[in-house]
Amino acid sequence: MSAPDTLTDLPPSAPVPTDTHPALDAPDYSPEPVPGETSLGASPTICADTARRTFFARQDEITLTFLRQLEGVPIPRYGRAGCISGQIHLASTYGVTAVSLQLEGRIVVDLEGRLPMFTYHFLKIPLALWEKGTNGEKYPPFAMPFRFDIPETFVDDGGKEYSLPPSYEPEMESVNLKDLYVQCSYTLSVKMARGRFMPSKLMVQKVNYDPRTVPPTHTLIYPFPYTTVTDETPPHGWRRYDEVIVARPQNGFHDVHCQLYAPALRVYSMKSGPIPYFLRVHGHSESMSALLCHAPPAPTSSPRSRWGITHASQSTTYDIEVHIKRQVSIAVGGVSAARSYIVGKGTLRDLPPVYRSEEDVNTVDYEGEVQIEPTVAVGGFDMGKLSIADFFVFTIKAVDPRKAAFEELTHSHTIRIVTGL
CATH class of the missing domain: 2.60.40.640 (Immunoglobulin-like)
Incomplete structure (x- = not known):
């Protein structure tokens, strides 16, 4: 008896046993979470149920x-x-x-x-x-x-x-x-x-x-654990930004170091509450005295005190300011331009103990919040010829730069403002 010429000529074989089991009935689904369930994310539109x-x-x-x-x-x-x-x-x-x-x-x-x-x-x-x-x-x-x-x-x-x-x-x-x-x-x-x-x-x-965007959910240790924080690892949900306030050489001071802590997830809803942050300033005792000079915060009636703290040195005063800045940029007709303005001003307050000395190094801690202004109506976007970007900005600068013992410090990192629900 000759062998079959093709595979199609082979006689049908018995099915091979497997470990595969029949699929169970699919679970019930609902558009809204039932008890014990939660939504992991959402892509909202204008709700048809309420728009009638x-x-x-x-x-x-x-x-x-x-x-x-x-x-x-x-x-x-x-x-x-x-x-x-x-x-x-x-x-x-x-x-x-x-x-x-x-x-x-x-x-x-x-x-x-x-x-x-x-x-x-x-x-x-x-x-x-x-x-x-x-x-x-x-x-x-x-x-x-x-x-x-x-x-x-x-x-x-x-x-x-x-x-x-x-x-x-x-x-x-x-x-x-x-x-x-x-x-x-x-x-x-x-x-x-x-x-x-x-x-x-x-x-x-x-x-x-009006496309709506919901910021991702995140957890954040709050209030900031400033008494236990170390230089190695930031607390859960926070990100650290290291900056240096450069001393001018003719004054004989040392540089002063800053550590700014802000939420690691840099996406905020324009309808959310205040955005918290924490600031640590430390340096040589003489440099810290020249920069901060034990001066109390400006009185609440002062316009500056609404968003910063002013410290006095022997020659001038220094403002510490935190705010959110929006930048509108265009690139059309061979012309590029950008305009920036503030859309959120931060508060700042000392944390006790105000000063801690360790081997001739002093440390000062601050905390505060910045609130997005209610006039902000759209989130950031980029369409090439027109874009809107937002930044978290932190500055330490002398009121009178001619008398300053330190260079101005400006730190900024990009954030994203979204609409929320």
């Missing part, structure tokens, strides 16, 4: 309705990966030859004296609703539904992909930006085309794109 109002906008013979809007919003508002849905209502269809919509996103930049007003459209999504002659129709219906799915990203003219930026119209920040004007906006336009003897109609409605 209809927003109306009217211009001439065109009425736009937007479904599932929160009550009282000035313009329609949508979150990340949201859906713009509604209807167009026409008061008259006489002479109408076409009806179309377009969702647009654009930035406008104006830098006084250096850059004329620059407009860049980063998003254009057209939607044709009706055209004369389609399916033999002479007139459009009086009401036509529409729907746009908002993308999460866009590709710029250089081929690079970015996340879709939020609506940004810094009316409250225009003074801080000085000669720089920036705007990021979204519009939904309706065009009703008519015959050559009748004027066409165009309606433009602003919409607010």
